[in-house]
Amino acid sequence: KAGVTQTPRYLIKTRGQQVTLSCSPISGHRSVSWYQQTPGQGLQFLFEYFSETQRNKGNFPGRFSGRQFSNSRSEMNVSTLELGDSALYLCASSLGSSYYEQYFGPGTRLTVT
Amino acid sequence: GENVEQHPSTLSVQEGDSAVIKCTYSDSASNYFPWYKQELGKRPQLIIDIRSNVGEKKDQRIAVTLNKTAKHFSLHITETQPEDSAVYFCAASSGGGADGLTFGKGTHLIIQP
Numbered sequence: 001k002a003g004v005t006q007t008p009r010y011l012i013k014t015r016g017q018q019v020t021l022s023c024s025p026i027s028g029h030r031s032v033s034w035y036q037q038t039p040g041q042g043l044q045f046l047f048e049y050f051s052e053t054q055r056n057k058g059n060f061p062g063r064f065s066g067r068q069f070s071n072s073r074s075e076m077n078v079s080t081l082e083l084g085d086s087a088l089y090l091c092a093s094s095l096g097s098s099y100y101e102q103y104f105g106p107g108t109r110l111t112v113t
Numbered sequence: 114g115e116n117v118e119q120h121p122s123t124l125s126v127q128e129g130d131s132a133v134i135k136c137t138y139s140d141s142a143s144n145y146f147p148w149y150k151q152e153l154g155k156r157p158q159l160i161i162d163i164r165s166n167v168g169e170k171k172d173q174r175i176a177v178t179l180n181k182t183a184k185h186f187s188l189h190i191t192e193t194q195p196e197d198s199a200v201y202f203c204a205a206s207s208g209g210g211a212d213g214l215t216f217g218k219g220t221h222l223i224i225q226p
Contacts, residue, residue, distance in 0.1 A: 004156075033213055043157070043202060045213025056212055059114075090156065100145045100164075100206065102214065104156040 002027065004093050004105035012111045018079040021108045025072050025093030032074040033102060034066060037088040046089075049074055050096045078110075086112045115140040117205050119217025127225050132193055134220045136203035137185040143205040146179060146186045147214065152199045160201075161188070190222075198224045 005024045013019050025032050034046040045058035049068035066076040072093075078085055088109050092102035116139040126132045138146075147162035163170045163177045163186065170177050174193075179186040190197055200221050204214040 035213070042218045043204075043214075043216040045215065048213055058213055101147070101159060101162065103159060104149075106156045 004091060004103055006089075006091055006105040006108050008108060009106065010109045010111075012113060013081050014113055015081055015083060017081050018077060019081060019110060020075055020077045021089055021091075021110075023074045023076075023091035023093075023105055025074070025091075026103060029093040029095055029103075030072050031094040031096035032068060032072065033092045033094070034074070034076050035090045035092065035104075036060075037090055037107070038086075043090070046076065081112045083112050086110060115143060115205055115207065115215040117203060117215050117217045119203050119220060121220060122218065123221045123223070125223040125225055126193055128193055128195060130193055132190045132197070132222055134188045134201055134203070134222070135185060136187070136205075136217050137183075138205040138215075139184065140205070140207055141181075141184065142207040145206045146177070147204050147206075148177060148188050149202045149204065149216075150199045151202065151219075157202060193222075193224050195224050195226065198222060 007022045031050045033048040035043050037043045047057045052068045063079045068074045088107045090107045092104045094102045119136045144165035149157035150160045151157045161175050161177050163179050174191045176189040200219045202219050203217045206212050206214050
């Protein structure tokens with residue numbers, strides 16, 4: 001079974017621009033969570049989607065948003081990019097509902113200049 | 114919200130010796146505690162997890178223990194090998210999939226030959 005995939009793998013953007021990242025979960029998984037990883041703050045939870053609904057959201061500004069499609073693929077968007085948004089963005093998929101185990105994708109490395 | 118503290122930040126052990134990484138959590142509602150291994154430039158990989166109704170779980174050379182009363186859990190790696198060198202993250206969650214994982218800051222495990 002194929003693992004979690006993310007596109008693109010690397011991205012360079014300029015301050016003030018917006019960016020959209022994509023995540024395809026493991027086949028059959030219906031929950032997708034997004035995390036931001038930085039050297040200073042570590043791994044931080046952004047939000048979680050299940051059956052196209054956001055069930056939970058971490059402590060990030062409204063510039064960070066996401067959505068999930070009927071095939072469980074998910075996208076996250078960051079608007080008005082700031083230098084501090086430079087990070088590795090990881091998505092993780094889970095079967096969903098009451099299943100806990102989360103499996104991570106390879107991440108998208110975003111650099112904001 | 115949940116807060117997870119992880120110690121030590123760096124751990125160096127001789128090959129063949131044991132390594133122990135400790136985490137504490139603050140939210141008594143947390144009921145799921147996974148451990149992830151992240152090698153340089155790679156995605157976090159789920160290596161073992163434990164739920165609050167279990168005190169200990171083993172998988173070959175890896176074991177995790179949980180003390181709910183003290184709100185701490187530990188990762189034990191026996192007979193360490195060079196391929197165990199990586200950053201290890203503990204995490205906690207209180208929701209079945211809906212709640213995001215709250216991560217510790219990570220432990221850089223170095224296996225000395």
